Every structure is written in structure tokens, then in C-alpha cells.
Amino acid sequence: MKRRIDLLQWLQPTPNLCIVCGHPNLHASASNALHAFAPLRQLKLHEVVCKSCLNEIAWIDKILCKRCGRRDRCPDCSRREESALWMNRSAVFYSEAMKQWLHRYKFQGDERLSSLFGKMLMPAVERVTMQLIYKQGLEEHWRKSNKTAVAWLKGVSGRYWDAVTSVPLSEERYRERGFNQAQQLAACISAQASIPYYELLFRTQQGVRHSQQSRQARLSETGERFSGSHQGWNAMLRSIGRSKPLHILLVDDVYTTGSTVHACAEALMRVGSGDLTVASITWARS
Numbered sequence: 001m002k003r004r005i006d007l008l009q010w011l012q013p014t015p016n017l018c019i020v021c022g023h024p025n026l027h028a029s030a031s032n033a034l035h036a037f038a039p040l041r042q043l044k045l046h047e048v049v050c051k052s053c054l055n056e057i058a059w060i061d062k063i064l065c066k067r068c069g070r071r072d073r074c075p076d077c078s079r080r081e082e083s084a085l086w087m088n089r090s091a092v093f094y095s096e097a098m099k100q101w102l103h104r105y106k107f108q109g110d111e112r113l114s115s116l117f118g119k120m121l122m123p124a125v126e127r128v129t130m131q132l133i134y135k136q137g138l139e140e141h142w143r144k145s146n147k148t149a150v151a152w153l154k155g156v157s158g159r160y161w162d163a164v165t166s167v168p169l170s171e172e173r174y175r176e177r178g179f180n181q182a183q184q185l186a187a188c189i190s191a192q193a194s195i196p197y198y199e200l201l202f203r204t205q206q207g208v209r210h211s212q213q214s215r216q217a218r219l220s221e222t223g224e225r226f227s228g229s230h231q232g233w234n235a236m237l238r239s240i241g242r243s244k245p246l247h248i249l250l251v252d253d254v255y256t257t258g259s260t261v262h263a264c265a266e267a268l269m270r271v272g273s274g275d276l277t278v279a280s281i282t283w284a285r286s
């Protein structure tokens with residue numbers, strides 16, 4: 001008898017649970033009951049996140065600073081002069097709820113959230129790709145296409161993103177955490193937008209924990225914390241079959257002052273020494 005009950009339980013589809021709060025997700029349709037068997041990245045946001053958690057997402061839908069993608073006025077960007085980083089776009093404002101989500105992923109190790117975060121990054125990828133279309137003077141052609149920026153630019157030879165890469169983690173942090181969240185997010189973008197992923201950077205110093213540094217110290221740091229990987233760079237060039245112009249997407253979880261992504265962009269400029277556009281995609285903008 002017990003065996004029969006076990007079998008019945010196995011045959012019954014498990015209810016869709018929100019991957020953020022763990023409550024049943026009534027928002028998801030019954031046809032998605034089998035989603036336990038589908039890779040998370042193939043699902044839509046409302047199929048994995050319940051309505052009340054969806055409402056907590058602090059999407060950035062209006063941008064006031066065109067350089068860093070912030071929704072408010074931005075003293076850091078006005079102070080910063082020339083930079084190797086062309087622009088940043090972020091998915092969400094770093095609200096209390098978003099801090100808690102990131103905390104669960106990064107410090108409590110709930111890696112299922114990487115696919116959710118990766119999915120949430122796609123509107124930001126779309127926005128920065130639209131800017132790349134404008135930069136290259138292709139907007140009229142694109143508008144006629146009726147396609148999304150990513151879908152259209154992918155078909156234009158030599159004008160799309162050549163690589164997606166991520167901010168490297170220090171060895172110490174990697175040992176502590178067991179994964180690099182920026183690398184996982186970059187892998188999600190790579191899969192969704194069909195951009196090859198390359199390890200193009202490494203850390204040169206194992207510095208003090210970022211949050212323990214003063215704001216001024218973070219702003220005045222140079223690119224020497226990071227270095228470009230010649231091995232990764234050459235692998236990318238061999239695969240692309242040309243050296244310039246190159247367009248690279250750099251991924252990190254949070255943009256605070258921007259010192260990390262700016263330092264990484266400088267390191268990429270040093271290793272690439274050429275016609276290079278580096279844009280960063282970060283999950284949250286504080």
C-alpha cells in the first residue's frame with residue numbers, strides 16, 4: 001500500500017514554487033507544471049517567480065545618467081573624465097528587496113537564482129545593444145527591421161558583441177563562495193544572446209574587501225587591480241578571425257561607484273590596445 005502512495009505522489013506534478021520565496025506560484029499556468037524538468041533559463045520570469053516577488057523587482061526603466069545607466073542624477077560620472085568604459089546598463093535599482101535577493105544568491109549560495117538574475121539582465125543587454133546600434137549609425141536600418149536590437153545586430157557582420165566576459169573574483173573569495181556570480185551571469189547572457197564567453201581578465205592583487213574601502217579610495221583606484229589575459233584575448237581573436245573593431249560586454253553583479261568595471265575596462269584596453277568598445281552590464285545599480 002505504501003508503495004502505491006509513493007507512486008501516486010511521484011506521478012502527481014509538484015506545485016510550481018516561486019524560486020525566490022518558495023511559496024506556490026499560482027501565477028504560473030498548469031501547463032508549466034513540468035517545469036521542474038526544464039532548464040530554468042528556458043522559462044519566463046512569471047513561470048518561476050510569484051506575483052508578489054515579481055512586484056518587488058526594482059526595474060530601472062528610466063535612465064537619467066546615460067553613462068552609467070542610473071535612474072538618478074550622478075555625481076560620480078560628472079567627476080570622472082575620460083574612461084575606458086563606454087557605458088554601463090543595469091537591470092535593477094539596488095533596493096532593500098534586491099539586496100536581499102543578491103544576498104541569498106551570493107552569500108547563502110542559492111545558485112538557482114543565477115538563471116533568474118541572468119534572465120533579468122536581458123532588458124539591460126537590449127538597451128546597451130540599442131546604444132551600440134546608434135553609435136554605429138545603424139538606427140535607420142534597424143528601425144525598418146522591426147526586430148529587437150539584439151536579434152537584428154547579431155546578423156550584422158562585425159558590428160555585434162564579439163565577446164562577453166566577467167569581473168574575476170579573488171582566489172580567496174572563490175574558495176569561500178565556490179562560484180563567481182559575475183561569471184555565472186555572463187554565462188547566462190552568453191547563452192541567451194548568442195555571444196561567446198571568454199575569460200579575458202584576472203586579478204593582479206588580492207586587495208582589501210571592496211566594502212571596507214572608503215568611497216574616495218574606490219574612486220581613485222587605477223586599473224592595476226586587474227590585468228587582461230593574453231591567453232583569453234588570443235583565443236578570442238583566433239575565433240573571431242579579425243583584430244578590430246571589437247565590442248565587448250563586461251558583466252558584474254553590482255555597480256556602486258563603478259571603480260571595478262572601470263578598472264576592468266582599462267585592463268581590457270591595455271591587453272587589446274586597439275579599436276575597442278567595452279560596455280558593462282550589471283545586475284544592480286546602487
Ligand SMILES: [Zn+2]
Pocket residue numbers: 018019020021022023049050051052053054
Ligand atoms: Zn515569491
Ligand SMILES: [Zn+2]
Pocket residue numbers: 065066067068069070074076077078
Ligand atoms: Zn552616471
